[in-house]
Amino acid sequence: MKVLVTGGAGFIGSHLVDRLVSSGYDVRIIDNLSTGRLENIQGHLDSGRVDFVLGDIRDLSFVKRSLKGVDVVVHLAALISVPLSVENPDLTFDVNVTGTLNMLRACAEEGVGRFVFVSSCAVYGDPDCFPVSEETLTCPISPYAESKLLGERCCLGFAERGLLEAVVLRFFNVYGPRQGLNDYSGVITRFVDFCRRGVPLVIYGDGSQSRDFVSVYDIVEAIIASINCAEAEGKIFHVGSGKPTSVNELAKMVIDLVGANLEILYQAPRVGDIRDSYADISKAKKWLGYEPRVCLKDGLRDLLDR
Numbered sequence: 001m002k003v004l005v006t007g008g009a010g011f012i013g014s015h016l017v018d019r020l021v022s023s024g025y026d027v028r029i030i031d032n033l034s035t036g037r038l039e040n041i042q043g044h045l046d047s048g049r050v051d052f053v054l055g056d057i058r059d060l061s062f063v064k065r066s067l068k069g070v071d072v073v074v075h076l077a078a079l080i081s082v083p084l085s086v087e088n089p090d091l092t093f094d095v096n097v098t099g100t101l102n103m104l105r106a107c108a109e110e111g112v113g114r115f116v117f118v119s120s121c122a123v124y125g126d127p128d129c130f131p132v133s134e135e136t137l138t139c140p141i142s143p144y145a146e147s148k149l150l151g152e153r154c155c156l157g158f159a160e161r162g163l164l165e166a167v168v169l170r171f172f173n174v175y176g177p178r179q180g181l182n183d184y185s186g187v188i189t190r191f192v193d194f195c196r197r198g199v200p201l202v203i204y205g206d207g208s209q210s211r212d213f214v215s216v217y218d219i220v221e222a223i224i225a226s227i228n229c230a231e232a233e234g235k236i237f238h239v240g241s242g243k244p245t246s247v248n249e250l251a252k253m254v255i256d257l258v259g260a261n262l263e264i265l266y267q268a269p270r271v272g273d274i275r276d277s278y279a280d281i282s283k284a285k286k287w288l289g290y291e292p293r294v295c296l297k298d299g300l301r302d303l304l305d306r
């Protein structure tokens, strides 16, 4: 089976590519390397096991050419920065909506069987009822979240018209090796960086806010299941750990694992940060056989040991 991974040189995409290659899938990547890095997939390029095509999903004719012989598409390519989406919504919509529509059009024309679209828990905005289920009302509060919700609707629309099989995965807070480090990185990536530099851990707000942290290795298993599970077609699934962890608990866990006497600095909450979030993952368990296997402590230990 040939799988095309858009955004395959990025954080999540490159872990998916590792898993696909090790299971014997034929893999092609398209990526414009805007945030992705060749070093994430260099081993596969050197061994000739993966076909890498440099290009942009906003270019419809490029997308059509890259789909020859492809059976399944996992669409991860996106602009994922919420602040960037506020500064430049046009660019975010161009990549995340027009790019997705290009992929869908080209897949329908080229007869690609299955399209797995990667969305985000951001579509719920700041929910007040927990755990968040797939039935919870969506209420996007950033252009990034709006663009992801529109992308989902486009996919399900193509599926309803019988043009392809679509599966939508809504990821919660993904962490793991290779995640990009910047001011707006996930809190785990920032905490690990603070520990490496031996500087205080900065928490925005009082730290009681909670998140659903899920290892990239669990995420990858959910994607593989969504490629192969016939019953997943036309459905939306949450992929998270199913457990809330407060940022204070996270900081304590990290400090205990490092064994150093690191200070915590509390700063003003960031505008637009949500209060709490955690997923009901029973639907993914039922249909995809999804089971999160990496507990947060082990995932953190693995990151800190690198």
Ligand SMILES: NC(=O)c1ccc[n+]([C@@H]2O[C@H](COP(=O)([O-])OP(=O)(O)OC[C@H]3O[C@@H](n4cnc5c(N)ncnc54)[C@H](O)[C@@H]3O)[C@@H](O)[C@H]2O)c1
Pocket (backbone or CB within 6 Å): 006, 007, 008, 009, 010, 011, 012, 013, 030, 031, 032, 033, 034, 035, 036, 037, 055, 056, 057, 058, 075, 076, 077, 078, 079, 080, 095, 099, 118, 119, 120, 121, 170, 171, 172, 173, 174, 175, 180, 186
């Ligand atoms: N990281 C998380 O916690 C998280 C949570 C929910 C959803 N997601 C979704 O998972 C997907 C992957 O996210 P990630 O964390 O790996 O981010 P990432 O930035 O590492 O990966 C995105 C990839 O897409 C590529 N890309 C961007 N624009 C492109 C374009 N126009 N044409 C071709 N390639 C392009 C980038 O170069 C990069 O390799 C995204 O769709 C994101 O919305 C991530």
